[in-house]
Amino acid sequence: MTKPILELKDIVTVVNKGTSNETTILKELNLTINEGDFITIVGSNGAGKSTLFNVIGGNLSADSGQILLHGEDITHENEEDRTHFLSRVFQDPKLGTAPRMTVAENMLLAEKRGEKRRLVPRHMKQHIDKFTKIATTMNNGLEERMSTATGNLSGGQRQALSFLMATLKRPDIILLDEHTAALDPRTSNNLLHATNERITQDHLTALMITHHLEDALKFGNRLIVLNNGTIKADLRGEEKDKLTAENLYEYFEM
Amino acid sequence: MSLIVSAIGQGLLWAILGLGLFLTFRILNIADMTVEGTFPMGAAVAVTAIVHGYSPMTATLFAFLAGMAAGLVTGLLYTKGKIDILLAGILVMTAAYSVNLEIMGKSNTSLLGHKTLLSSKFFEAMPNYFNSVFLGMVVIAVITLILVFFLQTDLGQAFIATGDNEKMAKSLGIHTDNMKIMGLMVSNGMVGICGALVAQSNGYADINMGIGTIVIALASIIIGEVAFGELTLNQRLIAVTLGSIIYRLILLAVLQLGFSANDLNLLSSLVLAICMMLPQFRRALHLDRIFKKEVKSHD
Numbered sequence: 190m191t192k193p194i195l196e197l198k199d200i201v202t203v204v205n206k207g208t209s210n211e212t213t214i215l216k217e218l219n220l221t222i223n224e225g226d227f228i229t230i231v232g233s234n235g236a237g238k239s240t241l242f243n244v245i246g247g248n249l250s251a252d253s254g255q256i257l258l259h260g261e262d263i264t265h266e267n268e269e270d271r272t273h274f275l276s277r278v279f280q281d282p283k284l285g286t287a288p289r290m291t292v293a294e295n296m297l298l299a300e301k302r303g304e305k306r307r308l309v310p311r312h313m314k315q316h317i318d319k320f321t322k323i324a325t326t327m328n329n330g331l332e333e334r335m336s337t338a339t340g341n342l343s344g345g346q347r348q349a350l351s352f353l354m355a356t357l358k359r360p361d362i363i364l365l366d367e368h369t370a371a372l373d374p375r376t377s378n379n380l381l382h383a384t385n386e387r388i389t390q391d392h393l394t395a396l397m398i399t400h401h402l403e404d405a406l407k408f409g410n411r412l413i414v415l416n417n418g419t420i421k422a423d424l425r426g427e428e429k430d431k432l433t434a435e436n437l438y439e440y441f442e443m
Numbered sequence: 444m445s446l447i448v449s450a451i452g453q454g455l456l457w458a459i460l461g462l463g464l465f466l467t468f469r470i471l472n473i474a475d476m477t478v479e480g481t482f483p484m485g486a487a488v489a490v491t492a493i494v495h496g497y498s499p500m501t502a503t504l505f506a507f508l509a510g511m512a513a514g515l516v517t518g519l520l521y522t523k524g525k526i527d528i529l530l531a532g533i534l535v536m537t538a539a540y541s542v543n544l545e546i547m548g549k550s551n552t553s554l555l556g557h558k559t560l561l562s563s564k565f566f567e568a569m570p571n572y573f574n575s576v577f578l579g580m581v582v583i584a585v586i587t588l589i590l591v592f593f594l595q596t597d598l599g600q601a602f603i604a605t606g607d608n609e610k611m612a613k614s615l616g617i618h619t620d621n622m623k624i625m626g627l628m629v630s631n632g633m634v635g636i637c638g639a640l641v642a643q644s645n646g647y648a649d650i651n652m653g654i655g656t657i658v659i660a661l662a663s664i665i666i667g668e669v670a671f672g673e674l675t676l677n678q679r680l681i682a683v684t685l686g687s688i689i690y691r692l693i694l695l696a697v698l699q700l701g702f703s704a705n706d707l708n709l710l711s712s713l714v715l716a717i718c719m720m721l722p723q724f725r726r727a728l729h730l731d732r733i734f735k736k737e738v739k740s741h742d
Contacts, residue, residue, distance in 0.1 A: 248613075272616030279610075287607035290600075298604050303616035306601035308593070354615075 285351030455579025480539025485638025510635020
Protein backbone atom coordinates (compact mmCIF):
# COMPACT_ATOMS: atom_id res chain seq x y z
CA MET A 190 0.00 0.00 0.00
CA THR A 191 2.93 2.33 0.34
CA LYS A 192 3.97 2.36 -3.28
CA PRO A 193 4.39 5.97 -4.40
CA ILE A 194 2.10 6.96 -7.27
CA LEU A 195 3.05 10.56 -7.70
CA GLU A 196 6.11 12.40 -6.48
CA LEU A 197 6.59 16.15 -6.54
CA LYS A 198 10.23 17.16 -6.17
CA ASP A 199 11.37 20.69 -5.31
CA ILE A 200 8.46 22.30 -7.13
CA VAL A 201 8.75 26.07 -7.57
CA THR A 202 6.11 28.21 -9.25
CA VAL A 203 6.40 31.92 -9.87
CA VAL A 204 3.60 34.18 -11.07
CA ASN A 205 3.88 37.55 -12.81
CA LYS A 206 7.44 36.73 -13.75
CA GLY A 207 9.58 39.71 -14.70
CA THR A 208 7.19 42.29 -13.26
CA SER A 209 7.24 44.15 -9.97
CA ASN A 210 4.43 41.84 -8.82
CA GLU A 211 6.59 38.74 -9.15
CA THR A 212 5.57 36.28 -6.44
CA THR A 213 6.77 32.79 -5.68
CA ILE A 214 3.77 30.63 -4.81
CA LEU A 215 5.20 27.17 -4.26
CA LYS A 216 8.64 27.17 -2.67
CA GLU A 217 10.55 23.96 -3.34
CA LEU A 218 7.58 21.88 -2.37
CA ASN A 219 8.11 18.14 -1.92
CA LEU A 220 5.24 15.67 -1.72
CA THR A 221 4.96 11.94 -2.22
CA ILE A 222 1.51 10.51 -2.78
CA ASN A 223 1.21 6.81 -2.05
CA GLU A 224 -1.27 4.38 -3.45
CA GLY A 225 -4.52 4.44 -1.48
CA ASP A 226 -3.79 7.76 0.22
CA PHE A 227 -6.78 9.94 0.97
CA ILE A 228 -5.12 13.23 1.76
CA THR A 229 -7.00 16.24 3.07
CA ILE A 230 -5.30 19.57 2.48
CA VAL A 231 -5.85 22.67 4.58
CA GLY A 232 -4.19 26.06 4.50
CA SER A 233 -5.08 29.73 4.53
CA ASN A 234 -5.92 31.68 1.41
CA GLY A 235 -2.87 32.15 -0.77
CA ALA A 236 -1.05 29.22 0.80
CA GLY A 237 -0.78 27.57 -2.61
CA LYS A 238 -3.45 24.86 -2.41
CA SER A 239 -5.02 25.56 -5.77
CA THR A 240 -1.61 26.16 -7.33
CA LEU A 241 -0.54 22.75 -6.09
CA PHE A 242 -3.57 21.17 -7.82
CA ASN A 243 -2.91 23.10 -10.99
CA VAL A 244 0.69 21.92 -11.04
CA ILE A 245 -0.41 18.31 -10.55
CA GLY A 246 -3.17 18.75 -13.13
CA GLY A 247 -0.83 20.26 -15.69
CA ASN A 248 -2.65 23.52 -16.36
CA LEU A 249 0.19 25.35 -14.67
CA SER A 250 3.74 24.30 -15.37
CA ALA A 251 6.30 24.33 -12.57
CA ASP A 252 9.14 26.81 -13.02
CA SER A 253 11.54 24.27 -11.58
CA GLY A 254 11.33 20.86 -10.03
CA GLN A 255 10.14 17.51 -11.20
CA ILE A 256 6.93 15.48 -11.22
CA LEU A 257 7.15 11.68 -11.33
CA LEU A 258 4.24 9.34 -12.04
CA HIS A 259 5.10 5.76 -11.07
CA GLY A 260 8.73 6.90 -11.27
CA GLU A 261 8.36 8.33 -14.78
CA ASP A 262 9.00 12.00 -15.44
CA ILE A 263 5.79 13.74 -16.51
CA THR A 264 6.84 17.30 -15.68
CA HIS A 265 6.25 18.45 -19.26
CA GLU A 266 3.11 16.48 -20.04
CA ASN A 267 0.19 18.80 -20.82
CA GLU A 268 -3.18 19.02 -19.11
CA GLU A 269 -5.09 16.90 -21.64
CA ASP A 270 -2.52 14.10 -21.61
CA ARG A 271 -2.45 13.89 -17.82
CA THR A 272 -6.15 13.05 -17.76
CA HIS A 273 -5.36 9.41 -18.52
CA PHE A 274 -4.34 9.00 -14.87
CA LEU A 275 -5.94 12.02 -13.25
CA SER A 276 -9.46 13.33 -12.71
CA ARG A 277 -10.65 16.52 -11.04
CA VAL A 278 -13.72 18.00 -9.43
CA PHE A 279 -13.83 21.77 -9.25
CA GLN A 280 -15.41 24.02 -6.64
CA ASP A 281 -17.74 25.76 -9.10
CA PRO A 282 -20.63 23.45 -10.11
CA LYS A 283 -20.66 25.17 -13.52
CA LEU A 284 -17.14 24.01 -14.35
CA GLY A 285 -17.57 20.27 -14.03
CA THR A 286 -20.35 19.54 -16.50
CA ALA A 287 -21.42 20.55 -20.00
CA PRO A 288 -24.69 22.48 -19.40
CA ARG A 289 -26.42 21.82 -22.71
CA MET A 290 -25.63 18.12 -22.73
CA THR A 291 -27.68 15.61 -20.77
CA VAL A 292 -26.58 13.82 -17.61
CA ALA A 293 -26.06 10.59 -19.54
CA GLU A 294 -24.11 12.36 -22.29
CA ASN A 295 -21.84 13.95 -19.70
CA MET A 296 -21.22 10.58 -18.11
CA LEU A 297 -20.41 9.02 -21.47
CA LEU A 298 -17.87 11.77 -22.11
CA ALA A 299 -16.32 11.09 -18.71
CA GLU A 300 -16.17 7.36 -19.22
CA LYS A 301 -13.74 7.97 -22.06
CA ARG A 302 -11.57 10.32 -20.03
CA GLY A 303 -8.07 10.51 -21.48
CA GLU A 304 -8.98 8.35 -24.48
CA LYS A 305 -8.83 9.28 -28.13
CA ARG A 306 -12.22 10.37 -29.45
CA ARG A 307 -12.94 8.51 -32.66
CA LEU A 308 -15.44 8.83 -35.46
CA VAL A 309 -17.48 5.88 -34.18
CA PRO A 310 -21.07 5.89 -32.90
CA ARG A 311 -21.20 6.53 -29.17
CA HIS A 312 -23.60 3.64 -28.37
CA MET A 313 -25.49 5.39 -25.61
CA LYS A 314 -27.99 2.52 -25.23
CA GLN A 315 -25.27 0.12 -24.12
CA HIS A 316 -24.29 2.45 -21.29
CA ILE A 317 -27.50 4.02 -20.03
CA ASP A 318 -28.48 1.23 -17.60
CA LYS A 319 -25.08 1.19 -15.98
CA PHE A 320 -25.06 5.00 -15.72
CA THR A 321 -28.52 5.06 -14.14
CA LYS A 322 -27.39 2.50 -11.57
CA ILE A 323 -24.33 4.53 -10.68
CA ALA A 324 -26.42 7.71 -10.42
CA THR A 325 -28.68 5.97 -7.90
CA THR A 326 -25.74 5.71 -5.47
CA MET A 327 -25.81 9.47 -4.93
CA ASN A 328 -29.29 9.33 -3.31
CA ASN A 329 -30.34 12.70 -4.69
CA GLY A 330 -32.68 11.83 -7.54
CA LEU A 331 -30.00 12.15 -10.20
CA GLU A 332 -31.02 8.81 -11.71
CA GLU A 333 -34.41 10.27 -12.67
CA ARG A 334 -32.85 13.06 -14.65
CA MET A 335 -30.58 11.11 -17.00
CA SER A 336 -31.99 12.86 -20.10
CA THR A 337 -32.05 16.32 -18.53
CA ALA A 338 -29.56 18.94 -19.68
CA THR A 339 -27.17 19.40 -16.76
CA GLY A 340 -27.76 23.17 -16.90
CA ASN A 341 -31.21 22.45 -15.45
CA LEU A 342 -29.93 20.46 -12.46
CA SER A 343 -29.54 21.85 -8.95
CA GLY A 344 -26.04 22.75 -7.81
CA GLY A 345 -25.95 19.71 -5.54
CA GLN A 346 -26.94 17.34 -8.32
CA ARG A 347 -24.39 18.92 -10.61
CA GLN A 348 -21.57 18.48 -8.11
CA ALA A 349 -22.65 14.91 -7.38
CA LEU A 350 -22.57 14.29 -11.13
CA SER A 351 -19.13 15.91 -11.42
CA PHE A 352 -17.85 13.62 -8.69
CA LEU A 353 -19.37 10.54 -10.34
CA MET A 354 -17.85 11.57 -13.65
CA ALA A 355 -14.43 11.86 -12.02
CA THR A 356 -14.65 8.29 -10.72
CA LEU A 357 -16.49 6.65 -13.63
CA LYS A 358 -13.25 5.62 -15.24
CA ARG A 359 -10.99 4.73 -12.34
CA PRO A 360 -8.32 7.44 -11.98
CA ASP A 361 -4.91 6.81 -10.42
CA ILE A 362 -5.43 10.07 -8.56
CA ILE A 363 -8.50 12.21 -8.02
CA LEU A 364 -8.23 15.90 -7.10
CA LEU A 365 -11.14 17.41 -5.17
CA ASP A 366 -10.86 21.18 -5.00
CA GLU A 367 -13.33 22.22 -2.28
CA HIS A 368 -15.93 20.38 -4.30
CA THR A 369 -18.67 20.85 -1.72
CA ALA A 370 -17.93 24.47 -0.78
CA ALA A 371 -20.59 25.99 -3.06
CA LEU A 372 -23.40 23.84 -1.66
CA ASP A 373 -25.74 24.33 1.28
CA PRO A 374 -24.61 22.60 4.51
CA ARG A 375 -26.90 19.59 4.16
CA THR A 376 -26.18 18.91 0.51
CA SER A 377 -22.51 19.51 1.14
CA ASN A 378 -22.51 17.01 3.98
CA ASN A 379 -24.31 14.37 1.92
CA LEU A 380 -21.85 14.72 -0.94
CA LEU A 381 -18.89 14.58 1.43
CA HIS A 382 -20.10 11.32 2.90
CA ALA A 383 -20.81 9.86 -0.53
CA THR A 384 -17.33 10.97 -1.55
CA ASN A 385 -15.74 9.33 1.45
CA GLU A 386 -17.68 6.12 0.91
CA ARG A 387 -16.68 5.89 -2.72
CA ILE A 388 -13.02 6.65 -2.08
CA THR A 389 -12.62 4.19 0.77
CA GLN A 390 -14.67 1.42 -0.87
CA ASP A 391 -12.84 1.62 -4.17
CA HIS A 392 -9.44 2.34 -2.54
CA LEU A 393 -9.02 5.43 -4.68
CA THR A 394 -6.08 7.73 -4.19
CA ALA A 395 -7.46 11.19 -3.50
CA LEU A 396 -6.41 14.71 -2.56
CA MET A 397 -9.09 16.93 -1.11
CA ILE A 398 -8.78 20.65 -0.39
CA THR A 399 -11.14 21.89 2.30
CA HIS A 400 -11.62 24.97 4.43
CA HIS A 401 -13.43 23.05 7.13
CA LEU A 402 -10.92 21.78 9.64
CA GLU A 403 -13.44 19.30 11.07
CA ASP A 404 -13.85 17.73 7.63
CA ALA A 405 -10.10 17.63 7.17
CA LEU A 406 -9.80 15.79 10.47
CA LYS A 407 -12.75 13.48 9.92
CA PHE A 408 -11.91 12.24 6.46
CA GLY A 409 -8.84 10.64 4.97
CA ASN A 410 -5.78 8.89 6.33
CA ARG A 411 -3.40 11.77 5.90
CA LEU A 412 -3.58 15.52 6.46
CA ILE A 413 -1.38 18.20 4.98
CA VAL A 414 -1.09 21.77 6.14
CA LEU A 415 0.09 24.11 3.43
CA ASN A 416 1.44 27.46 4.45
CA ASN A 417 3.25 30.04 2.42
CA GLY A 418 4.09 27.65 -0.39
CA THR A 419 5.52 24.80 1.63
CA ILE A 420 4.16 21.84 3.54
CA LYS A 421 4.14 22.77 7.22
CA ALA A 422 2.77 19.48 8.47
CA ASP A 423 2.16 16.06 6.96
CA LEU A 424 0.33 13.91 9.47
CA ARG A 425 -0.71 10.30 8.96
CA GLY A 426 -2.51 7.51 10.71
CA GLU A 427 -2.42 7.82 14.49
CA GLU A 428 -0.79 11.20 14.39
CA LYS A 429 -3.73 12.47 12.39
CA ASP A 430 -6.28 10.69 14.56
CA LYS A 431 -4.92 12.36 17.70
CA LEU A 432 -5.09 15.79 16.11
CA THR A 433 -7.75 18.27 17.23
CA ALA A 434 -8.95 21.44 15.57
CA GLU A 435 -7.12 23.47 18.25
CA ASN A 436 -3.68 22.09 17.60
CA LEU A 437 -4.34 22.18 13.89
CA TYR A 438 -4.73 25.96 14.23
CA GLU A 439 -1.26 26.16 15.66
CA TYR A 440 0.17 24.92 12.39
CA PHE A 441 -1.46 27.83 10.64
CA GLU A 442 0.37 30.28 12.84
CA MET A 443 3.80 28.81 12.25
CA MET B 444 -45.04 31.32 -58.71
CA SER B 445 -41.66 30.93 -60.36
CA LEU B 446 -40.35 33.65 -58.04
CA ILE B 447 -41.36 31.58 -55.03
CA VAL B 448 -39.80 28.43 -56.49
CA SER B 449 -36.63 30.40 -57.19
CA ALA B 450 -36.60 31.72 -53.63
CA ILE B 451 -36.98 28.20 -52.24
CA GLY B 452 -34.15 27.00 -54.48
CA GLN B 453 -31.90 29.82 -53.32
CA GLY B 454 -32.90 29.12 -49.72
CA LEU B 455 -31.91 25.47 -50.05
CA LEU B 456 -28.57 26.21 -51.69
CA TRP B 457 -27.69 28.92 -49.18
CA ALA B 458 -28.75 26.70 -46.28
CA ILE B 459 -25.40 24.91 -46.65
CA LEU B 460 -23.81 28.19 -45.55
CA GLY B 461 -26.14 28.36 -42.54
CA LEU B 462 -25.35 24.77 -41.55
CA GLY B 463 -21.64 25.46 -41.87
CA LEU B 464 -21.84 28.49 -39.62
CA PHE B 465 -24.08 26.58 -37.19
CA LEU B 466 -21.12 24.33 -36.35
CA THR B 467 -19.01 27.27 -35.20
CA PHE B 468 -21.60 29.84 -34.11
CA ARG B 469 -23.94 27.57 -32.18
CA ILE B 470 -21.89 24.50 -31.29
CA LEU B 471 -18.43 25.98 -30.69
CA ASN B 472 -19.95 29.30 -29.55
CA ILE B 473 -17.62 31.43 -31.65
CA ALA B 474 -18.34 34.00 -34.37
CA ASP B 475 -16.26 33.07 -37.40
CA MET B 476 -15.96 35.90 -39.94
CA THR B 477 -13.85 33.72 -42.26
CA VAL B 478 -17.00 32.69 -44.12
CA GLU B 479 -17.13 36.09 -45.82
CA GLY B 480 -13.90 35.04 -47.54
CA THR B 481 -14.47 31.32 -47.98
CA PHE B 482 -17.84 31.73 -49.70
CA PRO B 483 -16.38 33.66 -52.67
CA MET B 484 -13.30 31.43 -52.45
CA GLY B 485 -15.45 28.37 -53.06
CA ALA B 486 -17.05 30.16 -55.99
CA ALA B 487 -13.73 31.33 -57.40
CA VAL B 488 -12.07 27.92 -57.08
CA ALA B 489 -15.00 26.01 -58.57
CA VAL B 490 -15.56 28.40 -61.49
CA THR B 491 -11.85 28.59 -62.31
CA ALA B 492 -11.54 24.80 -62.17
CA ILE B 493 -14.57 24.34 -64.43
CA VAL B 494 -13.23 26.87 -66.93
CA HIS B 495 -9.94 24.95 -66.92
CA GLY B 496 -11.77 21.78 -67.89
CA TYR B 497 -12.34 20.00 -64.59
CA SER B 498 -15.68 18.29 -64.08
CA PRO B 499 -18.19 20.29 -62.00
CA MET B 500 -18.05 17.57 -59.34
CA THR B 501 -14.27 17.78 -59.00
CA ALA B 502 -14.45 21.57 -59.07
CA THR B 503 -16.92 21.54 -56.17
CA LEU B 504 -14.62 19.21 -54.25
CA PHE B 505 -11.75 21.66 -54.83
CA ALA B 506 -13.96 24.40 -53.38
CA PHE B 507 -14.51 22.26 -50.27
CA LEU B 508 -10.76 21.74 -49.85
CA ALA B 509 -10.02 25.46 -50.37
CA GLY B 510 -12.57 26.37 -47.71
CA MET B 511 -11.05 23.82 -45.33
CA ALA B 512 -7.59 25.30 -45.91
CA ALA B 513 -8.83 28.80 -45.04
CA GLY B 514 -10.58 27.40 -41.97
CA LEU B 515 -7.31 25.74 -40.95
CA VAL B 516 -5.51 29.08 -41.11
CA THR B 517 -8.17 30.76 -38.96
CA GLY B 518 -8.06 27.83 -36.55
CA LEU B 519 -4.30 27.98 -36.16
CA LEU B 520 -4.30 31.76 -35.66
CA TYR B 521 -7.03 31.33 -33.05
CA THR B 522 -5.76 28.34 -31.08
CA LYS B 523 -1.99 28.38 -31.51
CA GLY B 524 -1.53 32.07 -32.30
CA LYS B 525 -3.90 33.06 -29.47
CA ILE B 526 -5.53 35.70 -31.67
CA ASP B 527 -9.12 36.55 -30.79
CA ILE B 528 -11.47 34.58 -33.04
CA LEU B 529 -13.21 37.66 -34.43
CA LEU B 530 -9.88 39.20 -35.42
CA ALA B 531 -8.49 35.90 -36.74
CA GLY B 532 -11.57 35.56 -38.94
CA ILE B 533 -11.31 39.13 -40.20
CA LEU B 534 -7.61 38.63 -41.00
CA VAL B 535 -8.26 35.51 -43.06
CA MET B 536 -11.34 37.03 -44.69
CA THR B 537 -9.30 40.06 -45.77
CA ALA B 538 -6.42 37.95 -47.02
CA ALA B 539 -8.87 35.70 -48.87
CA TYR B 540 -9.94 38.65 -51.03
CA SER B 541 -6.48 38.81 -52.58
CA VAL B 542 -6.23 35.05 -52.83
CA ASN B 543 -9.58 34.90 -54.62
CA LEU B 544 -8.45 37.56 -57.10
CA GLU B 545 -5.27 35.55 -57.73
CA ILE B 546 -7.30 32.39 -58.31
CA MET B 547 -9.66 33.99 -60.83
CA GLY B 548 -7.15 36.42 -62.31
CA LYS B 549 -9.94 38.97 -62.66
CA SER B 550 -12.88 40.14 -60.62
CA ASN B 551 -15.59 38.25 -62.49
CA THR B 552 -15.59 34.94 -64.33
CA SER B 553 -18.55 33.63 -66.30
CA LEU B 554 -19.46 29.99 -66.73
CA LEU B 555 -21.24 30.68 -70.01
CA GLY B 556 -20.79 27.70 -72.32
CA HIS B 557 -19.31 25.49 -69.60
CA LYS B 558 -20.83 22.47 -67.94
CA THR B 559 -22.03 22.87 -64.34
CA LEU B 560 -23.65 20.53 -61.85
CA LEU B 561 -26.97 21.90 -63.12
CA SER B 562 -26.39 21.33 -66.81
CA SER B 563 -27.03 17.61 -67.08
CA LYS B 564 -29.93 16.43 -69.26
CA PHE B 565 -31.77 15.40 -66.11
CA PHE B 566 -31.76 18.96 -64.78
CA GLU B 567 -32.46 20.57 -68.12
CA ALA B 568 -35.64 18.58 -68.46
CA MET B 569 -37.00 20.26 -65.33
CA PRO B 570 -39.10 23.41 -65.39
CA ASN B 571 -37.38 26.69 -64.63
CA TYR B 572 -35.77 27.05 -61.18
CA PHE B 573 -36.77 23.54 -60.11
CA ASN B 574 -33.24 22.38 -60.88
CA SER B 575 -31.71 24.36 -58.02
CA VAL B 576 -34.51 23.21 -55.71
CA PHE B 577 -33.69 19.60 -56.54
CA LEU B 578 -29.92 20.04 -56.30
CA GLY B 579 -30.30 21.95 -53.03
CA MET B 580 -32.52 19.29 -51.53
CA VAL B 581 -30.13 16.48 -52.41
CA VAL B 582 -27.06 18.28 -51.10
CA ILE B 583 -28.81 19.45 -47.92
CA ALA B 584 -30.15 15.95 -47.24
CA VAL B 585 -26.68 14.42 -47.61
CA ILE B 586 -24.97 17.08 -45.49
CA THR B 587 -27.63 16.97 -42.77
CA LEU B 588 -27.39 13.17 -42.54
CA ILE B 589 -23.61 13.32 -42.30
CA LEU B 590 -23.83 15.95 -39.54
CA VAL B 591 -26.46 13.97 -37.62
CA PHE B 592 -24.21 10.91 -37.74
CA PHE B 593 -21.10 12.88 -36.83
CA LEU B 594 -22.64 14.60 -33.81
CA GLN B 595 -23.61 11.21 -32.36
CA THR B 596 -20.09 9.81 -32.54
CA ASP B 597 -17.50 9.98 -29.78
CA LEU B 598 -15.67 12.63 -31.78
CA GLY B 599 -18.86 14.63 -32.36
CA GLN B 600 -19.73 14.54 -28.66
CA ALA B 601 -16.23 15.73 -27.78
CA PHE B 602 -16.73 18.53 -30.33
CA ILE B 603 -20.03 19.58 -28.72
CA ALA B 604 -18.48 19.42 -25.23
CA THR B 605 -15.66 21.71 -26.35
CA GLY B 606 -18.15 24.42 -27.22
CA ASP B 607 -20.30 23.77 -24.19
CA ASN B 608 -17.66 23.77 -21.45
CA GLU B 609 -14.06 23.95 -22.57
CA LYS B 610 -12.52 23.61 -19.11
CA MET B 611 -14.50 20.45 -18.44
CA ALA B 612 -13.69 19.06 -21.90
CA LYS B 613 -9.99 19.59 -21.23
CA SER B 614 -10.25 17.95 -17.83
CA LEU B 615 -11.65 14.86 -19.58
CA GLY B 616 -8.69 14.74 -21.93
CA ILE B 617 -10.39 16.23 -24.99
CA HIS B 618 -7.89 18.16 -27.11
CA THR B 619 -10.04 21.25 -27.41
CA ASP B 620 -7.68 23.10 -29.76
CA ASN B 621 -7.95 20.26 -32.26
CA MET B 622 -11.74 20.27 -31.92
CA LYS B 623 -11.88 23.99 -32.68
CA ILE B 624 -9.58 23.65 -35.68
CA MET B 625 -11.61 20.71 -36.96
CA GLY B 626 -14.84 22.67 -36.54
CA LEU B 627 -13.49 25.70 -38.37
CA MET B 628 -12.18 23.52 -41.20
CA VAL B 629 -15.37 21.55 -41.74
CA SER B 630 -17.50 24.69 -41.38
CA ASN B 631 -15.51 26.66 -43.94
CA GLY B 632 -15.30 23.65 -46.23
CA MET B 633 -19.09 23.56 -46.28
CA VAL B 634 -19.20 27.29 -46.94
CA GLY B 635 -16.82 26.69 -49.84
CA ILE B 636 -19.22 24.10 -51.27
CA CYS B 637 -22.06 26.57 -50.86
CA GLY B 638 -20.09 29.22 -52.79
CA ALA B 639 -19.34 26.69 -55.53
CA LEU B 640 -23.00 25.68 -55.89
CA VAL B 641 -24.34 29.24 -55.83
CA ALA B 642 -21.79 30.25 -58.48
CA GLN B 643 -22.84 27.33 -60.68
CA SER B 644 -26.48 28.16 -60.17
CA ASN B 645 -25.88 31.86 -60.99
CA GLY B 646 -23.54 31.04 -63.88
CA TYR B 647 -20.64 33.17 -62.67
CA ALA B 648 -18.31 33.95 -59.79
CA ASP B 649 -17.76 37.50 -58.61
CA ILE B 650 -15.06 38.75 -56.26
CA ASN B 651 -17.63 40.68 -54.23
CA MET B 652 -20.20 37.92 -53.86
CA GLY B 653 -19.06 37.25 -50.28
CA ILE B 654 -20.21 40.58 -48.90
CA GLY B 655 -22.97 40.01 -46.39
CA THR B 656 -22.71 36.21 -46.28
CA ILE B 657 -22.26 36.11 -42.52
CA VAL B 658 -25.52 38.02 -42.06
CA ILE B 659 -27.33 35.61 -44.38
CA ALA B 660 -25.91 32.63 -42.49
CA LEU B 661 -26.86 34.09 -39.14
CA ALA B 662 -30.32 34.92 -40.47
CA SER B 663 -30.96 31.26 -41.41
CA ILE B 664 -29.87 30.11 -37.96
CA ILE B 665 -31.75 32.75 -35.99
CA ILE B 666 -34.95 32.69 -38.07
CA GLY B 667 -35.00 28.91 -37.67
CA GLU B 668 -34.68 29.28 -33.91
CA VAL B 669 -37.24 32.06 -33.59
CA ALA B 670 -39.75 30.23 -35.79
CA PHE B 671 -39.49 26.78 -34.24
CA GLY B 672 -38.44 27.37 -30.61
CA GLU B 673 -37.13 24.58 -28.40
CA LEU B 674 -35.78 21.70 -30.48
CA THR B 675 -33.37 18.81 -30.21
CA LEU B 676 -29.99 19.17 -31.87
CA ASN B 677 -31.01 17.14 -34.91
CA GLN B 678 -34.19 19.16 -35.32
CA ARG B 679 -32.19 22.35 -35.05
CA LEU B 680 -30.12 21.31 -38.06
CA ILE B 681 -33.31 21.02 -40.10
CA ALA B 682 -34.56 24.32 -38.67
CA VAL B 683 -31.50 26.05 -40.17
CA THR B 684 -32.52 24.93 -43.66
CA LEU B 685 -36.12 25.98 -43.10
CA GLY B 686 -34.87 29.27 -41.67
CA SER B 687 -32.82 29.84 -44.80
CA ILE B 688 -35.89 29.28 -46.99
CA ILE B 689 -38.07 31.55 -44.83
CA TYR B 690 -35.39 34.22 -45.05
CA ARG B 691 -35.48 34.08 -48.87
CA LEU B 692 -39.27 34.31 -48.86
CA ILE B 693 -39.14 37.34 -46.53
CA LEU B 694 -36.63 39.00 -48.87
CA LEU B 695 -38.85 38.19 -51.83
CA ALA B 696 -41.82 39.77 -50.09
CA VAL B 697 -39.82 42.88 -49.25
CA LEU B 698 -38.52 43.22 -52.81
CA GLN B 699 -42.11 42.96 -54.04
CA LEU B 700 -42.87 46.03 -51.94
CA GLY B 701 -40.72 47.98 -54.35
CA PHE B 702 -37.24 47.95 -52.86
CA SER B 703 -34.41 47.51 -55.35
CA ALA B 704 -31.82 44.74 -55.29
CA ASN B 705 -29.27 47.37 -54.22
CA ASP B 706 -31.02 47.54 -50.86
CA LEU B 707 -30.53 43.81 -50.29
CA ASN B 708 -27.77 44.01 -47.67
CA LEU B 709 -29.59 46.72 -45.77
CA LEU B 710 -32.74 44.60 -45.78
CA SER B 711 -30.84 41.46 -44.76
CA SER B 712 -29.38 43.22 -41.77
CA LEU B 713 -32.76 44.65 -40.83
CA VAL B 714 -34.45 41.26 -41.01
CA LEU B 715 -31.69 39.70 -38.90
CA ALA B 716 -31.71 42.53 -36.35
CA ILE B 717 -35.47 42.28 -35.94
CA CYS B 718 -35.31 38.50 -35.52
CA MET B 719 -32.54 38.79 -32.93
CA MET B 720 -34.49 41.38 -30.96
CA LEU B 721 -37.73 39.42 -31.09
CA PRO B 722 -37.25 37.77 -27.68
CA GLN B 723 -36.76 41.24 -26.15
CA PHE B 724 -39.91 42.55 -27.83
CA ARG B 725 -41.80 39.54 -26.62
CA ARG B 726 -40.74 40.15 -23.07
CA ALA B 727 -41.40 43.89 -23.24
CA LEU B 728 -44.85 43.50 -24.73
CA HIS B 729 -45.75 40.40 -22.69
CA LEU B 730 -46.63 38.64 -25.91
CA ASP B 731 -45.96 35.28 -24.24
CA ARG B 732 -48.73 35.90 -21.77
CA ILE B 733 -51.09 37.00 -24.51
CA PHE B 734 -50.33 33.85 -26.51
CA LYS B 735 -50.90 31.65 -23.48
CA LYS B 736 -54.21 33.36 -22.73
CA GLU B 737 -55.35 32.73 -26.24
CA VAL B 738 -54.58 29.06 -25.99
CA LYS B 739 -56.54 28.89 -22.76
CA SER B 740 -59.58 30.64 -24.15
CA HIS B 741 -59.75 27.98 -26.84
CA ASP B 742 -60.01 25.02 -24.54
